[in-house]
Amino acid sequence: MIAGAIMIAYMIAMVIIGIITSRYVRSLEDFILAGRRLGPWLVALAFNTTALSGWLVLGVSGWVYREGFTAAWTLWGSGCFAVLASYIVLGEYIRRFSKITGALTVPDMLEVRYYDHEKHVLRWISAIIIFISTVVYIGGLQAAVAKGFAYVFGLGKLESILIAMSVVTFYTLMGGIPAAVWTDVIQGIIMVMVSIFLIVASIISAGGELFSKVDAIAASDPNFVLSPWASPSVILYGISLILFASILSYMGQPQLLNKFMAARDHPTIRKASLISLVTQIVLFIGAFLCGLAARVVWPSAAQLPNKDTELAAPFLLENFLGPVAVGILWAGVLAATMSTADSLMVMASASVVNDLYYKVFNPKASEDLLKKLSMLVTGIVGILGVIIAFQPLLLLWSIWLGWSGLAVFVTLLLPGLFSYRVAREGAIAALVLSFITGMLWFYFGLHRIVHIAMPSLLVGFATIYLVSYLTKPPPKEVVELIKRVRYGS
Amino acid sequence: MGYAMSSSLTSFIVLILVYGIGLLLGALYYLRGFKRGGGK
Numbered sequence: 001m002i003a004g005a006i007m008i009a010y011m012i013a014m015v016i017i018g019i020i021t022s023r024y025v026r027s028l029e030d031f032i033l034a035g036r037r038l039g040p041w042l043v044a045l046a047f048n049t050t051a052l053s054g055w056l057v058l059g060v061s062g063w064v065y066r067e068g069f070t071a072a073w074t075l076w077g078s079g080c081f082a083v084l085a086s087y088i089v090l091g092e093y094i095r096r097f098s099k100i101t102g103a104l105t106v107p108d109m110l111e112v113r114y115y116d117h118e119k120h121v122l123r124w125i126s127a128i129i130i131f132i133s134t135v136v137y138i139g140g141l142q143a144a145v146a147k148g149f150a151y152v153f154g155l156g157k158l159e160s161i162l163i164a165m166s167v168v169t170f171y172t173l174m175g176g177i178p179a180a181v182w183t184d185v186i187q188g189i190i191m192v193m194v195s196i197f198l199i200v201a202s203i204i205s206a207g208g209e210l211f212s213k214v215d216a217i218a219a220s221d222p223n224f225v226l227s228p229w230a231s232p233s234v235i236l237y238g239i240s241l242i243l244f245a246s247i248l249s250y251m252g253q254p255q256l257l258n259k260f261m262a263a264r265d266h267p268t269i270r271k272a273s274l275i276s277l278v279t280q281i282v283l284f285i286g287a288f289l290c291g292l293a294a295r296v297v298w299p300s301a302a303q304l305p306n307k308d309t310e311l312a313a314p315f316l317l318e319n320f321l322g323p324v325a326v327g328i329l330w331a332g333v334l335a336a337t338m339s340t341a342d343s344l345m346v347m348a349s350a351s352v353v354n355d356l357y358y359k360v361f362n363p364k365a366s367e368d369l370l371k372k373l374s375m376l377v378t379g380i381v382g383i384l385g386v387i388i389a390f391q392p393l394l395l396l397w398s399i400w401l402g403w404s405g406l407a408v409f410v411t412l413l414l415p416g417l418f419s420y421r422v423a424r425e426g427a428i429a430a431l432v433l434s435f436i437t438g439m440l441w442f443y444f445g446l447h448r449i450v451h452i453a454m455p456s457l458l459v460g461f462a463t464i465y466l467v468s469y470l471t472k473p474p475p476k477e478v479v480e481l482i483k484r485v486r487y488g489s
Numbered sequence: 490m491g492y493a494m495s496s497s498l499t500s501f502i503v504l505i506l507v508y509g510i511g512l513l514l515g516a517l518y519y520l521r522g523f524k525r526g527g528g529k
């Protein structure tokens with residue numbers, strides 16, 4: 001009952017924020033970039049909460065429960081270095097590029113960098129990739145939410161998803177990114193609280209002997225406390241996780257890069273980097289420890305509710321901290337999930353309305369029409385996601401699939417900002433091949449050998465350089481623009 | 490237990506140490522900022 005009441009109170013609060021922020025949305029730039037006025041705390045928390053979702057609290061803790069220290073690779077990558085790399089390598093350049101060129105989205109940026117103003121090929125491909133990946137991603141997110149409602153209220157999957165998604169869709173529709181960003185702050189605070197609860201529960205549950213008990217598990221399941229250098233296959237998988245699925249993938253996510261574009265100035269990015277980093281570390285340690293603790297307390301998955309390892313975190317809190325903590329945990333899962341879903345929805349609507357309709361088909365469209373269209377597309381993405389959510393897939397992988405689809409943009413962004421030579425043709429080929437490689441890798445089940453992101457991004461990087469060197473170099477204006485972005489004017 | 494460190498604890502400590510390196514780099518970026526190009 002208490003857990004349910006906390007969840008309901010949380011959702012009502014989110015709807016109220018949507019209504020309040022909607023008053024401040026006057027233009028498309030307001031809707032997509034919050035008018036480029038965000039300060040460090042807003043940028044940082046929006047970054048963290050958008051990057052992390054139910055994937056962290058449910059997916060990662062469940063994964064640690066099943067496979068133990070194998071997950072440590074992701075902890076290093078996503079929990080730390082990916083955030084650093086995104087801010088240091090790309091953050092300021094992206095902000096400047098977007099400010100100088102007036103780009104509101106990643107496809108906008110790509111079109112300018114790869115001088116694709118006439119045919120808009122990159123826009124089309126980007127919109128398709130963003131749309132497909134977003135729908136898959138949101139499907140995974142909804143699966144996380146459904147677990148929550150089923151656990152607390154005993155509701156079925158359909159009812160659970162419909163309730164949660166109507167809340168997210170509603171406040172995103174009303175307020176766009178300003179609403180998403182303000183809700184992100186509250187969601188960020190709740191997520192940090194949950195993580196602290198998880199750390200406390202993990203310590204209590206094992207009676208202060210967590211690690212010696214984990215060693216006992218390792219005695220019967222040697223893979224559980226696996227040294228990262230255990231065997232070539234472990235090292236290979238580790239590299240695919242830390243370098244490709246984490247570090248490079250973070251740098252490709254348009255919904256995260258948008259937060260840099262919305263930042264007020266350079267000091268904002270600097271301060272935000274540290275806030276993001278500390279927050280991310282706290283969040284990952286919580287998810288990791290609770291996975292270990294749950295395995296110590298309930299060594300067999302059969303002892304977990306529905307035999308579902310992705311319910312390890314709530315079950316641990318319920319047993320060791322009580323119903324209030326469980327209510328806050330589920331509010332946290334909802335928070336994490338909704339904060340990702342709202343940014344994704346805004347991005348998907350931006351990719352269709354701003355990137356295609358406004359820029360290609362109807363440059364004279366009124367602000368009012370654009371705003372209404374954005375809302376329409378946001379609604380459609382929400383509904384399509386519901387359909388995807390009914391696919392039988394671990395939410396860990398469903399979310400990773402969408403994530404890896406979006407990661408392909410890094411193969412255009414990094415070379416685009418750091419090389420004067422990469423050209424339009426190379427960019428088009430890389431975007432297409434990289435995305436297709438990733439999807440095929442998953443389709444053939446090869447993702448258990450090496451994470452999807454590795455083959456996908458390797459193909460992308462190889463293609464862009466190879467094709468670019470075989471075709472004409474970019475025009476002078478583009479080279480000048482990169483210089484201006486990188487060295488100032 | 491004695492002085493024998495459990496292997497999972499060692500692994501966890503390594504994990505935290507790596508985070509420490511990350512934090513150090515983050516703090517450095519925060520303090521020194523983005524020098525190249527003189528971004529304001």
